[in-house]
Amino acid sequence: MDTEQFRKHGKEMVDYICDYLETIKQRRVTPTVSPGWLKNKIPLEAPVQPEPFEAIMEDFEQIIMPGVTHWQHPRFHAYFPSGNSFPSILADMLSDSIACIGFSWAASPSCTELETIVLDWLGKAIGLPNDFLTFSEETFNNIVVDSAKNKDGTNDIHNGKGGGVLQGSASECVFVCMLAARAQAIKRLRKLHPFIEEGVLLSKLMAYCSKESHSCVEKGAMMAFVKLRILEPDEYNSLRGATLREVMEQDEAMGLIPFFVSTTLGTTSCCSFDNIVEIGQVCQQFETVWLHVDAAYAGSAFICPEFRYLMNGVQYADSFNLNTNKWLLTNFDCSCLWVKDRLKLTCALVVDPLYLQHGYAGAVDYRHWGIPLSRRFRSLKLWFVLRTYGITGLQKYIRQHCQLxxxxxxxxxxxxxxxxxxxxxxxxxxxxxKNDPTNKLNKKLLETINESGKLHMVPALVHDKYVIRFCVVAEHATEDDIDCAWKIIKEAAQIVLDKEQE
Ligand code: PLP
Known part of the structure; x- marks a missing residue:
């Protein structure tokens, strides 16, 4: 494809996207295909000869689209929102066109520096304590600036100890923090017990989370090869300090070493909130326990001051994550992680081969903040979104969803x-x-609704009861959309209840 063809097809693609989103209501929310259907529709080998763009698009519409679940459909109420907006799409186009791989400052300075700045912007906008910022105003006047000299003779300008980074997912945020906590704990234990093997020390480490935490905590513990205790929350599905204290004390008495606590603000099943004031105070009583706060969905709402009471206690946290690609109109992937001490994070992740080194001492190299080496210019879309909507526009969007x-x-x-x-x-x-002790009716209800293709929701267990989760998802959702969804639900329930009585 040459530039002229790209110009032409690019414009056609924008038209296609606009038409798709404008007419999305006319489609079924979910497809009717079964596993393996695509295998019979497209060749099993890649084409040997080039094919025209028009033919690819035609097949996309005829073959691929019928198997698409429309997450932006106004009747899609499953999971959590999949962030999407025009400024974000446009910025991603730009990022894809620049196609830089920003693993170090030198590999693309703007890619690195915009990420740092935009994460400070968002951190301030959601009311994170200054300690989580790279350019903290409070510390700016007091701190002794790192004496590392850059190539141009200037000092390290990152005056705060904290900082933000974009990760691919909340799961990665939790995992890298667990790795950092593990590295800190092992470092401390090696000093105390220099003759005990690292494997033995590792076998003593214990992480904690609530039963309501996302499964990524369990997966992280599995990958980090550490033990995890999954605790019972209270009747409001909130993990409490006393529960945590009791098990941590028991574990210590047994010779185990608490090292990591993962809490959640806005749990996946029912959007409950752990009590991080109490938990934070407990963590402080234990030496070097890393407290992580996973606010993958709900964190975006803290852009509205009226929701910030739910993050009381965040001052105790070592790290905090939210997914703007869930609830802040930014397309996947754009998961924001802030840490209070960036050195503690990078300590666990630094390897430094010669071919990746550069002479700009003191510059941020984001390859040390996560698992992959290669990184896209992800901050561009967040920058575009924050500027296009402004904080007031984003607040309006969040408030509208909460009101709906x-x-x-x-x-x-x-x-x-x-x-x-x-x-x-x-x-x-x-x-x-109500009155469904076996959950049979509710399962049937959800099945009937989802099979109709008119509305899509998913279930969860809350207090061991099967519930149907209804999440407000579409950017421009209206009261009519909510009323329409309720009508569909009631009609489906009538069918289920009538059948039950037959
Ligand atoms: N944490 C919470 C609270 C979530 O709700 C989710 C997903 O919905 C995750 C973590 C995992 O997110 P990701 O898909 O970005 O790994």
């Missing part, structure tokens, strides 16, 4: 056939038909 969730909650509550099982604080409502 409240509207849905009111509709459910107005019908005594149903019950709500979560405290609706953000965009997620967990509801179910």
């Amino acid at each position: 969730a409240k509207r849905f909650e009111r509709l459910v509550k107005s019908d005594c056939t149903y019950e709500i099982l979560n405290d609706v604080k953000m965009g997620l409502v967990c509801f179910r038909l």
Whole structure:
């Protein structure tokens, strides 16, 4: 494809995207295909001869689209939102065109520096304590600036100890923090017990999370080869300090070493909030326990000051993550991680072969902050989004979603056939038909709705009860969308209840 062809097809593609999003309502939310369907529709080998763009697009519409789940559909209420907006799409185009691989400052200075600055912007916008920022104003006047000299003779300009980085997913954020915590713990233990093998020390480490934490914590512990204790939250699905203290003390008494606690603000099943004030205070009593706060979904809401009370206690945390690619109109992937002490993170992840070194001492090299070497220019889309909407525009979007969730909650509550099982604080409502001890009716209800293709939701277990999760997802969701969803649910319930009585 040459430049002129790209110009032409690029414009056609923008038209295609606009038409797709404008007419998305006319499609089924979910496809009707079964596993393996695509194998019979496209050749099993790549074409030997080049094919025209038009033919590829034609096949895309005819063959691929029928198997697409439309996450941007106004009747898609499953999981959490998949962030999407025009400024973000455009910025990703730019990032794909520049196609730099920003593993170090020298590999593309703007790629690195914009990421640092935009994460400071967002960190401030959601009210994170200054310690998490790279250019902390509070420390700026007091700190002795790192004496490392850059090539041009200037000093390291990163005056705070903390900083932010973009990761590919919340799972990676949790995992790298667990690795950093593990490295810190092993370093401390090696000093105390220089003649004990590292493998033995590792076998003593214990991480903690709530039963409501995302499964990525369990997966992280599995990959980091550390033990994990999964704790019971209280009746509001919130992990409490006393529960944590009790097990940590028991573990210590048994010779185990608590080293990492992962908490959640906005759990996946029911958007509950761990009590990080209490948990933070407990962690402080134990030597070098790393406290992580996973706010993958709910973290974006802290851009509205009225929700920040839910992050009280974040001052105790060592690290904090949120996915702007969930609830801040930024396309996947754009998972933000902030740490209070960037050296503690990078200590666990630095390897430095000659071919990646450069002479700019003191510059941030993001390859040391995560697992991959290669990194895309991801901060561009966040920069475009923050500038296009402004903080006020993003606040309006979050508030609209929360108000719509409240509207849905009111509709459910107005019908005594149903019950709500979560405290609706953000965009997620967990509801179910009452009087269904075996969950049979609720499973049938969700199956009927999803099979209709008119609406899509997923289930969860809340207090061991099967619930249907209704999440407000579409950027421009309206009251009519919520009312329409409720109508579809009620119609499906009527079918299920009528059948039950037959
Ligand atoms: N943490 C929480 C609270 C989540 O809700 C999710 C996903 O929904 C994750 C972590 C995992 O996110 P990711 O897909 O970015 O790894």
